Amino acid sequence: MLTIIKNRLSRRVALAAIAVAAVSVSVLSVSGPAVAEDKKDLKVGIISGEDEDVWRVVTAEAAKKGLTIETVVFNDYTQPNEALERGEIDANAFQHLPYLENQIKTNGYKIVPVGYTGVWP
Template sequence: MKALALALAAGISLVAFSAAAETIKVGVTPGPHAQILEKVKEEAAKKGLDIKVIEFSDYVVPNAALSSGDIEANSFQHQPYLDNQIADRGYKIVPVGTTVNFPIGVYSTKYKKFEDIPAGSSIGIPNDPTNGGRVLLLLADKGIIKLKDGVGVKASVVDVVENPKKLKFVEIDAAQLPRSLPDLAAAGINTNYAKEAGLDPVKDPILREDPKGPYVNVIAVRAQDKDKPWVKTFVETYHSPETRTFILETFKGAVLPSW
């Protein structure tokens, strides 16, 4: 009878745990975002949250998939990019927690210093407004170009008011910039794509962004879901000491926790 009672109790506990467990699909881009989320998935499972990691190869589809309900959350973009997507496409998507920062870098296979780049050279920048502007802000911060006053994170090529080296800015899909490097003097490349291409985001850039800035990445969900219990569990798990340690030990300064 005791054995039967224990078996029944165990069965009831298992049913209760199964009923409490919830599955969510979270969109990421390949590389660090995906690697970090696999760690978050491992920790979230201990809290009854089952995360399915869905990888997307570009920056456009994850928000479309989230808006349409194909996934429950995404973790791949910084706040200025999300703001731009919401303004352009009317998505009812909101940030619910910060994640990491990837200081963007300018890379070159031809030159060891930016000052060695000849006048009139072509510089690749991402063709999406926020990441392209991010590279321009980096160049402006280093005194290479000057931008119109007050443009901030919305900077674009038309906002360049001083360009002493007469650099030509070539707008290319962010994921394609690493393979375009041989055809360019240099290119501003997002950290995840740099790592995928075998570049070292700490040692290889000839210019690197200050990690303290507006480009901290976020977890985004549909506005209608922001108060659901799984959102709190997901964010808390991402912000756990285990996740922080994983990021610091795995990426060694190329990716920085925001919390």
């Protein structure tokens, strides 16, 4: 049960964390090998800022289910997809589908969406 949260930012972060945790750590895109493997340790690329607060909750919830998530923080929106394509991370969670589709088309990435995550300004 949720309690009333006074701070608007805290409320947004809490709601986003709940939404992300509720979908059992679904992330927006993964590289080909990450889809095929049944991994217990994942490196997930995120954007600095509010995402870091949300993913602290996600990693804690995932750990309760035996999944270890290491977040890799980026400060530029092109870096997570590049790192994913190179195999430096297993997944990323930061973009909406039109952006991902454009990145795949423009750069020829072999990454695929696997779920939805919170996206906010």
